[in-house]
Amino acid sequence: MSLQGRARTPEAQMLVADLMSSRVLPSILKAEGTLTSASAKKCGDALGAIMADVINATRQQRASSRSVRNGSFSSPCPVGRLAFRRVMNALIAEGLIDHRKGHRVKEGPFGTERDVPSLFQATPALLELADGHELLRAKQTSSDFTHGKRDLSDGAQVVVARKKIEKDQAGQRPPPQDLDWDPSDPLACKIAARMERMNAFLLEPGRVEGLSFGGLRRIFSNANLPGFQWQWGGRLNTLPGWDAYESWKGGAQTRRQIIELEGEPVMEADISAAFLTILYGLLGEPFDNHRPPYDIGDGISTERAKAWCTIALGSFKLSAGGRPFSRVKKAFIERHPILQSLETCGLTNADLQYHESEIILSAVEVMRDSHGVAALPVHDCIVVPRSMADVGRQVLEQAFYDHLQDVVGCPHPFLPLVTLK
Structure with a gap:
């Protein structure tokens, strides 16, 4: 969810206006008691951006995803963190958006952490409203909502x-x-x-x-x-x-x-x-491009061979992966002897x-x-x-x-x- 989009056609603008007046604004007022006109304007802009992403994602049969960490709302994101959370909380409370929270996970042999973004998906109730405004016509990704363009000055x-x-x-x-x-x-x-x-x-x-x-x-x-x-x-x-x-x-x-x-x-x-092939080139060794590089024989699958190669070239250590990959490593080096110089090649x-x-x-x-x-x-x-x-x-x-x-x-x-x- 980039939040760069805006309602463009009359149908899209009417959906955003209807949602704002009948569902989002009453929900925010119920939760907070009051809202300034400037804040209401920001919430209206945020709602248009959210709808652009959610409706287009629905047409493409996927959920919208984005990090909701504070830093993810810095430039060039045009929607502020507070406006986004007010509007999104209202849409969730009104049963118009299904939300699955993001989290951090460890992956890979070295325990690298990465963010799994939050997922946002239109509920049947929102789809019914959008369909009433004729906004679910197949694969119109740019007619009802515009994505906008960034400033190339910096x-x-x-x-x-x-x-x-x-x-x-x-x-x-x-x-x-x-x-x-x-x-x-x-x-x-x-x-x-x-x-x-x-x-x-x-x-x-x-x-x-x-x-x-x-x-x-x-x-x-x-x-x-x-x-x-x-x-x-x-x-x-x-x-x-x-x-x-x-x-x-x-x-x-x-x-x-x-x-x-x-x-x-x-x-x-x-x-x-790619990395293995580039290594061949940088070390000036001939490369057989007629046989898939991960076809290393010994009954080892392509996925298993690729997994060890990724680990080894990620760390530039032949011991990468440890004992679970010992057979894979042996077969890989027999097919690609160039890896014997992995730790001494200076790369x-x-x-x-x-x-x-x-x-x-x-x-x-x-x-x-x-x-x-x-x-x-x-x-x-x-x-x-x-x-x-x-x-x-x-x-x-x-x-x-x-x-x-x-x-x-x-x-x-x-x-x-x-x-x-």
Whole structure:
């Protein structure tokens, strides 16, 4: 739930006005006793934004999700925390919204914590009201409600330098911490200008539809370590406050159901085992792109092989995963002997992330500059219009090859295994 939307058509505006006067405002007054006119105006704006997300989510057969932590209502979110909570509490109390609270969970072998956002879904009572205003016509994601666009004036938002944070004594990793960077840093300014140009193109009317999209940013890691020169991390992510399509539950399948690029449904071109493949390239070793990288034999499933590879390349330790993965590790190293040098090659996970992000961003730029169409990055793949799927695959292959050629001279040039899904 990005809260960037507003009621646009008369039908949508009438639904918001009816809900505000007959359900939301009386519920707030019952709970608080009084409400200033300025606060009532803010609540009306919040209701319009909430309805935009909830109604569009209903059309796409999903729930709206968002963090309700205080910090999630900072800029560019146009809805204040208090107005949101007043309106949402009223909608829940009136039986118009079903709510499942968010929480924090540990995942992965290192106990990494992440937030599970709160979920909000229209109840049958709200759907009946919306249907009465003819707002549930199939897949009209932009006619009744507008998502809005962000202001592209602040280049600093699109480049983030994030501190490397160690686990505390309890083994927990504190929340990410962003660091200020010198606005006169020529390399940082070059990265920001590159991102702003990309965002300006993607935000042109008709390029990206079906979700609330406000642009992309790059998050660099280890910014507090000696020698930091914007060469670690750099993954592309949605700007805060907008639909984080890259981390939607259901992954590629959900994105295919919701996102439209250039007015078309989408497909994804994906680098199989991207980190492993990049490692081959950086170390100048030949790579067999005719056999799936996670096909390691010995009756080990692709999912199991991928799980160990992810853990190993996340920590750059061959002991990753411990005894439960001992058979997987043995078979993996037999298939990919390059991993024997994992702990001595001088690379880290942050290095692989940087090269991956450069490859993906270059592919997105080629789709823009050479083919005139929008593409969206998702870590190790690009989302492209369905009619451009084969072009996207070829562009991603070439971006990989060109990047390695530029970085290391690529003594054993090869193309990665890129699949379409």
